[in-house]
Amino acid sequence: MTAFLQQVVNGLASGSIYALIAVGYSMVYGVLELINFAHGDIFMLATFLTLTLILLGVPWPLAILLGILAGAILAMIVERFAYRPLRNADRIAPTITAVGAALIIQNVALATWGPQTQPFPLPFGSGLIQLGGVYITVLQLIIFGMAGICALALYLLVQLTPWGRAMRAIRDDPTTAELVGVPVNRIVPAVYAVGGGLGVIGGILFAAYYNAVYIGMGFTGTMNAFVAAVLGGIGSLKGAFIGGLLLGVMQALAIGYIASGFENTVAFVIMIVILVLKPRGLFALPTASRV
Amino acid sequence: MKWQTARSVLLAGAVAPSLMMGMALLAPAHAESLNFAVIGPMSGDNAVYGVALQRGTQLAAKQINAAGGVNGDQMELEFLDTQCQATQAASAAAKIAADPDVFAVIGDVCSSASLAAMPIFYRAGLTQVSGSSTSPKITEVVRDNGYDNFARVIPSDSQQAGKMVDLATKVLGKKRIAILYASDDFGQQIYGYQQLAIEASGAELVAAETYTPTQTKNFTPQLTNIASAKPDVLLIDGYYNDAGAAVSQLARSGLGDITIINSAGVDQADYIKLGGEATEGSYVFTYYNPGSPLEANRAFVQAFEAEYGEKPNEQAAYGYEIPFIYKLAIEQGATRETLAETVRGISFDGPTGTTRFDENGDVLGKSGAVMVVKDGQFVVDLDLTQAVNR
Amino acid sequence: MRVRTEASGAATAVSSRAPATPATIRSYARIVLPVLLLLFLLAAPGLIGSYHLHVLTLILIYVPCALGQNLITGNSGQLSMGHAAFFGLGAYAVAILSVRYGWPAFPALLAAAGAAGLVGLLIGLPAIRISGDYLFIVTIGVNLVFLDIVTQWVPVTGGTAGIPGLPMPSFGFVRVRSNVDYFYLALAIAALCFLVTLAITRSRFGKMIEASRDDPVAAAACGISLTAVRVSVFVIGAAMAGLAGGVLGYFIGFVGPSDFNVQQSLLIFEMAILGGLGSIWGSVAGAAILVGLPEILRFLQPYRLGLLGLIMIVLMIYRPQGLLGSVRITNLIRK
Structure with missing residues (x-):
């Protein structure tokens, strides 16, 4: 039983990271119906940048802020050059340019930092809290906290600010939104920027939790975020968050109790089952699906 | 529709021959020196091991050439990237096998890549010595197919x-x-x-x-x-x-x-x-001890540190020995054709200790x-x- | 079909005075050029060195993959990106059957195509319910699951160490003994798949495939079963890749997972969109360029990923129909 609870706690920690990555991803999908394949690689590059800044002696909070900023800017650059020229094409072309952008970012990172996995130092020790035989680390608490704070902040941003209103208007009906004067070309890059920034927070936590910064973390992040988003109902922010947590727990339990070495299989079997049986996910958007 | 087909045909017809011509132009140039091909993952996930092999072999070639080469010939190394992929290793091996100037091969690092390249080198009559492919499967394949052109200086897993x-x-x-x-x-x-x-x-x-x-x-x-x-x-x-x-x-x-x-x-x-x-x-x-008190090892570690600013690891040490083993075999009179046979009969003292081979080309008597x-x-x-x- | 009249109009203007009209030149070219290409290929072993023959064999092995991918994505409009799984399945089928059970080449290759086709059926069926870009990710997932299985199922697949020591294939009296024989085997399989694809696209079935892509509602109203059409295309495309994978297994003599990863799927996908969706010659050109180019430009190896990415973006924005294609990928799937 203790081992089971331990697996659940650990799964929730990785799930929180997936959730943060998936929320940014799902937000872009909700507004633009575009699978942002470069999402993971954007946070990969930004996490490498953060690490480099930390190693250069930049104070921690500043390095992380700069990393988030870099992710947001990179997301906007990708939007400008790879997606915007195809805004009026159907969904296929931008999916492919997204893959193209992802490959270019990977190659840039590879040329800059090399193929080696790099450790991500922690500014604090590895403290432990024991709750009836189950260990929770300080780092895990920070991950839970960050995920909660970011989710709350995003919720307030989307529900209460004029920017959030404009974003929801574009999501519900882009043509009408443009007609009534919503500045689509300003709001859309901003959606990317916020999504990219959230991804970087997820990426940095990913790096810290697994103590690894490496080229493939972007692809892993993208694929897991996609599964999490589909699980919760793509486009729904709440769905993506809960989907992330569920995916983390299911993967941990599957590795722990079924067979190690099948993480991908677990994720994709779940996804295919959901897509076939409940294509709109567990928490589909209340508006009519446009898929 | 018709014009389209014609254009398609024209383009497709042009692509293949021009591709071939492009390849012909890039055919390897001739050289007078003694050439060895080194295959390994120079890029990709396993690049760390390929680069270590590259450094070890490069240092060996440099030392050999500085001391007068092999029977007066300068040793030249050509590095081919296989990324530890079977198809890429086979392509690299085909390229090497087609080049009559290559005297022998060093590598690959990954066992799967070595296994894909072995039949091609065997058919081409080229000697292949690996410094890091440790899979026990290699012993089986060598024995079952009679690949007498292969040897490895590192013990099987x-x-x-x-x-x-x-x-x-x-x-x-x-x-x-x-x-x-x-x-x-x-x-x-x-x-x-x-x-x-x-x-x-x-x-x-x-x-x-x-x-x-x-x-x-x-x-x-x-x-x-x-x-x-x-x-x-x-x-x-x-x-x-x-x-x-x-x-x-x-x-x-x-x-x-x-x-x-x-x-x-x-x-x-x-x-x-x-x-x-x-x-x-x-x-x-x-299977390599950088602190080993052997004279050969102390000299190697010193030279390696002077060259690259870090201590050598296992891949670098075993890679370093292979050019010396080839050199020793050639000095014992081996030709391109008899090289593998001579190598398998050799006894060589290097940084990792004494190297001898059994009848499957597996190394004997290495201590951990x-x-x-x-x-x-x-x-x-x-x-x-x-x-x-x- | 969308005929690009402006190009053909320009050609007419240039050669209007000549007795040979563009139409006759075209009809000559349509016959002469493929014949020249075929003659060149038949004579290739005598014309080029062993390394170039090796690369040419590799290109020919990838041709059925590209044709199958193009049939699924170009003709049928299904955005699948897991073709390396079918390719690998064929290679593993041949490796297991020939090494472990001593099957001769002909039934082993048939089994390779059959196994890939069967898995194509299993994936094609749910694919009907999964649209557009979702299918894209699901098929990447299929590729990842395939890799998980072949790396973990050690007793059967040999794990990452793969299966070495595939025998040289023999077909009754015809035995493959040298690289030249492998080349002709690859050429025969590529030609077979080429002709099958040609026959399909020219047939009534081919028109049904395109109709169900361009206007599914109207096609269904005309009594075409969208499910049957799309699933059979998936099966045929997968079987071709499986067959090619079988040839690859024999050719390399070793089968392991590293050759069938997501990057390979990406490469095959890109063969179809670079060559041109819905174009048979485009598939051939795509395979030739994407397999041949990295061998010629070995020094560009570190930038390979980025180049593939750049090609994707530039193609989508400036030439969505690829080099030789007639279908713009951007028109494939409507909202």
Whole structure:
């Protein structure tokens, strides 16, 4: 039983990271119906940048802020050059340019930092809290906290600010939104920027939790975020968050109790089952699906 | 529609021949020197090992040429990237086999790449010596197909597996063993041999978990399972980056304090960098001991450090020996055709000790070394090394 | 079909005075050029060195993959990106059957195509319910699951160490003994798949495939079963890749997972969109360029990923129909 609870706690920690990555991803999908394949690689590059800044002696909070900023800017650059020229094409072309952008970012990172996995130092020790035989680390608490704070902040941003209103208007009906004067070309890059920034927070936590910064973390992040988003109902922010947590727990339990070495299989079997049986996910958007 | 078809045909008709012409123009140039081809993962996930092989062989060629070459000929190395992929290795091998100026081949690093290249070199009559392909499958393939052109200077994993278990049980006296192994040719094979050795030793295998090398970064589910089985020693059959991450997560998640024995290949400085304090006191079993007092080794380590500013690892040391083995064989009168035969009959003293081969081209009589991490550095544990080689 | 009249109009203007009209030149070219290409290929072993023959063999092995991918994505409009799984399945089928059970080459290759086709059926069926870009990710997932299985199922697949020592294939009296024989084997399989694809696209079935892509509602109203059409295309495309994978296994003599990863799927996908969706010659050109180019430009190896990415973006924005294609990928799937 203790081992089971331990697996659940650990799964929730990785799930929180997936959730943060998936929320940014799902937000872009909700507004633009575009699978942002470069999402993971954007946070990969930004996490490498953060690490480099930390190693250069930049104070921690500043390095992380700069990393988030870099992710947001990179997301906007990708939007400008790879997606915007195809805004009026159907969904296929931008999916492919997204893959193209992802490959270019990977190659840039590879040329800059090399193929080696790099450790991500922690500014604090590895403290432990024991709750009836189950260990929770300080780092895990920070991950839970960050995920909660970011989710709350995003919720307030989307529900209460004029920017959030404009974003929801574009999501519900882009043509009408443009007609009534919503500045689509300003709001859309901003959606990317916020999504990219959230991804970087997820990426940095990913790096810290697994103590690894490496080229493939972007692809892993993208694929897991996609599964999490589909699980919760793509486009729904709440769905993506809960989907992330569920995916983390299911993967941990599957590795722990079924067979190690099948993480991908677990994720994709779940996804295919959901897509076939409940294509709109567990928490589909209340508006009519446009898929 | 019609114009379209014609244009398609025209283009397609033009593409293939011009491609061929392009290839012909890039055909390899002739040279007077003694040429060796080195194949390995110079890029991609396994680049660390390919680069180590490259450095070792380059240093050897430089020293050989500075001392007058091989019978007066300068040694030239050509490096081909295979990324540890079978198809790429076969293409590289075909390129080498078509070049009459290549005297012999060094590599590959990954066993799968070596296996894909071996038949091509065999048909071309080219000698191939590998410094890091450790899969026991190679012995079978060499024996079954009569690949008398192949030899490897590093022992097969079947030996290493037994030594790691000996270290855990006989030397350190552990009874409850857990294993974390990479799900690749190296990890899966060595795990199979360890199961047999554990059974024979009378100890108990209490947990075995696997992970996907370079992909798995979250080891906590596996480590949680391992911890709940309460082992007193953990064998890690994997690579420096994975082992570093796993060991640090072991510490960060507070799953307890157990003895860790890593397989060869983890003896990279980056293991300590990645794993940090958690690696302190962990062991690595390796077939190369950079602290070995052999004269050949001291000179090699010194030259390597002067050239690259870091200590050599296993791949670099074994890679370094291969050009010297070729040189010795040629000086004993070997030609391109008789090289493999001469190499297999050779006795060579280098940084890793004495190298001799059996009838399958497998190396004989290599002794292992036990390294331990002390104050953030790898040092050789002499007592354990002696005990495990006994 | 969308005929690009402006190009053909320009050609007419240039050669209007010549007695040979563009139409006759075209009809000559349509016959002469493929014949020249075929003659060149038949004579290739005598014309080029062993390394170039090796690369040419590799290109020919990838041709059926590209044709199958193009049939699924170009003709049928299904955005699948897991073709390396079918390719690999064929290679593993041949390796297991020939090494472990001593099957001769002909039934082993048939089994390779059959196994890939069967898995194509299993994936094609749910694919009907999964649209557009979702299918894209699901098929990447299929590729990842395939890799998980072949790396973990050690007793059957040999794990990452793969299966070495595939025998040289023999077909009754015809035995493959040398690289030249491998080349002709690859050429025969590529030609077979080429002709099959040609026959399909020119047939009534081919029109049904395109109709169900361009206007599914109207096609269904005309009594075409969208499910049957799309699933059979998936099966045929997968079977071709499986067959090619079988030839690759024999040719390399070793089968392991590293050759069938997601990057390979990407490469095959890109063969179809670079060559041109819905174009048979485009598939051939795509395979030739994407397999041949990296061998010629070995020094560009470190930038390979980025180049593939750049090609994707530039193609989508400036030439969505690829080099030789007639279908713009951007028109494939409507909202």
